Amino acid sequence: MKIMLLGTPGSGKGTLAQSLSSGVGLPHISTGDIFRAAIHHKTKLGLEVKTILASGKLVPDELTCSIVFERLTEPDARQGFLLDGFPRTIPQAETFDRKMELDSVILLELDEETNVTRLTERLICPDCGAIYHRTFRPPQKADVCDTCGGTPVQRPDDQIEVVNKRLEEYYRLTAPLIRHYEDKQKIHRFNALQSPAALLHEVQSFLQNL
Numbered sequence: 001m002k003i004m005l006l007g008t009p010g011s012g013k014g015t016l017a018q019s020l021s022s023g024v025g026l027p028h029i030s031t032g033d034i035f036r037a038a039i040h041h042k043t044k045l046g047l048e049v050k051t052i053l054a055s056g057k058l059v060p061d062e063l064t065c066s067i068v069f070e071r072l073t074e075p076d077a078r079q080g081f082l083l084d085g086f087p088r089t090i091p092q093a094e095t096f097d098r099k100m101e102l103d104s105v106i107l108l109e110l111d112e113e114t115n116v117t118r119l120t121e122r123l124i125c126p127d128c129g130a131i132y133h134r135t136f137r138p139p140q141k142a143d144v145c146d147t148c149g150g151t152p153v154q155r156p157d158d159q160i161e162v163v164n165k166r167l168e169e170y171y172r173l174t175a176p177l178i179r180h181y182e183d184k185q186k187i188h189r190f191n192a193l194q195s196p197a198a199l200l201h202e203v204q205s206f207l208q209n210l
């Protein structure tokens with residue numbers, strides 16, 4: 001199954017994909033995670049994209065597509081994948097659609113106010129990528145990642161000024177993908193305001209019947 005998760009930054013794509021991945025046995029491929037890992041490890045790619053991520057803008061399409069297609073050649077992606085954060089522009093979608101066909105685009109929907117709070121309250125473990133929320137889903141022990149023992153921190157791009165820029169970029173460049181995949185009858189809408197467990201259950205049931 002080739003699945004794409006679509007929705008604003010903060011709609012819960014990453015949290016859903018992390019839980020869904022083991023259940024459905026498909027790798028979670030997040031372009032944001034790939035870029036952040038490269039920045040963390042100070043690789044050539046990391047140095048190239050660091051200031052772009054910090055500004056809330058998007059990495060150029062060509063570079064992003066080449067990173068994704070390279071990742072998709074790995075053996076774990078042969079049976080399918082959960083794409084999180086890609087494609088994010090119409091040119092990326094067109095490049096992707098020329099290579100392969102998605103089975104479904106899972107669109108997560110929520111209101112703008114909740115969206116902003118979710119982003120500014122979010123914490124992420126820089127070592128393993130586990131996602132937390134300061135109020136609703138803090139780590140069991142303060143400042144210690146439940147999964148790997150790392151120290152969850154706020155992403156630099158989850159600060160309010162950058163959040164506003166990222167949402168602006170979403171509505172300008174990414175939201176047109178809804179129409180693009182609606183025309184291909186691939187869009188399936190889910191209410192992202194429900195609890196992560198309820199959302200997971202709903203999406204799992206949907207995928208079982210796909």
Ligand code: AMP
Binds near residue numbers: 031052088157166
């Ligand atoms: P995310 O973790 O999905 O919110 O992505 C974090 C940042 O990584 C974005 O704000 C962009 O700067 C960059 N990024 C992630 N995915 C893409 C993509 N498909 N195209 C361009 N830039 C991306």
